[in-house]
Amino acid sequence: MVLVNGIAYPGELLAIMGSSGAGKTTLLNTLMFKSSPNVIVSGYTALNGFPVSSGTLSSLSAYVQQDDLFIGTLTVREHLVFQALVRMDRHIPYKQRMIRVEQVITEVLTDPPLMFCDEPTSGLDSFMAQNVVSVLKAMAKKGKTVVSTIHQPSSEVFSLFDKVLLMAEGRVAFLGSTDEACTFFKQMGAACPSNYNPSDYFIELLAIIPTREDSCKQTIELICDNFQNSEIGLKIHHATEPRTDLHMQEMGMGGWMDLGSSWKVSDSKRSPYKASWWNQMRAVLWRSWLATMKEPVLIKVRILQTVLVGLLIGVIYYGQELNQDGVMNINGAIFVLITNMTFQNVFAVINVFCAELPVFKREHFNGMYRTDVYFLCKTIAEIPVFIVIPVIFISISYYIIGLNPGPERFWMAVFILTLVANVSTSFGYFISCVSSNVDMALTIGPAIIIPFMLFGGFFLNNSSVPIYFKWFSYLSWFKYANEALLINQWEGVEQIDCTASNITCPKNGLVVVETLNFSFENLDMDMLSLAGLIIGLRFLAYLALLSRTYRSY
Structure with missing residues (x-):
């Protein structure tokens, strides 16, 4: 007491x-x-x-x-500029804010x-x-x-x-x-x-x-x-x-107005935030982008990892031909591409929010920015990375494996795998937001991914999935991506070389797709479903982060 x-x-x-x-x-x-x-x-x-x-x-x-x-990658000046953008009254001009930053060595930024x-x-x-x-x-x-x-x-x-x-x-x-x-x-x-x-x-x-x-x-x-x-x-x-x-x-107005003649109470008292939503957005996005770009070693490691894994998969599945063995290997290579892109991106972001949670909560409760601003800026700042990575990855492995050589097929594969990268990133954000620490995120993340991977249509044919597990396949980005990439690969393939004695060999691309209980008509729906999962998972991640602001500080 x-x-x-x-x-x-x-x-x-x-x-x-x-x-x-x-x-x-x-x-x-x-x-x-x-x-x-x-x-x-x-x-x-x-x-x-x-x-x-x-x-x-x-x-x-x-x-x-x-x-x-603090955000460790920022310099002192950059930190003060960010503080000036979000903590000083919204009507103070940018130039005056920067002058205040120069004076802050001997004074407090907001001079309360x-x-x-x-x-x-x-x-x-x-x-x-x-x-x-x-x-x-x-x-x-x-x-x-x-x-x-x-x-x-x-x-x-x-x-x-x-x-x-x-x-x-x-x-x-x-x-x-x-x-x-x-x-x-x-x-x-x-x-x-x-x-x-x-x-x-x-x-x-x-x-x-x-x-x-x-x-x-x-x-x-x-x-x-x-x-x-x-x-x-x-x-x-x-x-x-x-x-x-x-x-x-x-409600106290007027009784404390003589606290200091130089102090002006913000006329934005209807809002707990000094900066407007747009100014918060610009400031937090600027800081998030700086934090991302100021980790060049991490970015280089991600790119190097992508190149090496792309080359490794390409060498393992090198030069597949359109015969029975080639069909099985190509289908396996496609699923490996999806799996690698999933785990690589989930683990790249799984610690983003839980690692910065103490900083976020302190700054949010100090009225510096809204939860939605922080979430949007963190995700937007990392979008370029999660577009470049899948493009590099598929560009290396696609033709080495010997996938459908048509240029429109290649760019469709790039688009689908980019969707996969961003779905898995969204899933990583969600796990990061619901986890109290990095260890918890690393523990529950893979455990949740595995069931979605099992119902992706490679390990288990969709027609044999028990009815009580069917909902897993509807939420599995592995299933939508696998079907979309297989359609992109086998559509238009009229003949597959088979030996005369092998009656189980698929004769063409249509048979390959139908054998897996997929349909050419689902391509557009698959891509829409992937886009929907990106939006849905990020919305759930935002709600999880928002709920953290109502917990103990």
């Missing part, structure tokens, strides 16, 4: 301190409306006495969380009047920690309200704080200036020894020692109760009582 009643003023740097588990980060998440669903929150967050909503507070503040989550920082000095040495806190102190002096959690600061850093909020067991043990803190604990009979870092002393005093849990909890309860009933505690309680002004009916 976290029971906190406190206040922070403009122009002050307030440090929230306490031992591990005291509730510091929980308090910040609650103030910023970012608590997980299993946390029950009562009370309210107010600006100048007027309760505010999550959207209003988000537009007026910046929340610097402890964990750094409120700042919340969760352990900004974590992992830093004492010198760097002092520099960071000095920057926060300088920002507070400009009239901002800066609230920061910090864990055992040095005495130099502690002296920089205007106010400290000491927490223990989820309660407020003290809130006031550093001098008032020393006075308060001295009156409690627990004066800080001379030549002792006050922050270390306070944290040790309010910590739970494993061998003395009961006595420590009694001490903490006594300190918290005394502060609550102290003169400072009563003043804070009175100052944080909700206002009853007529402005309250305006």
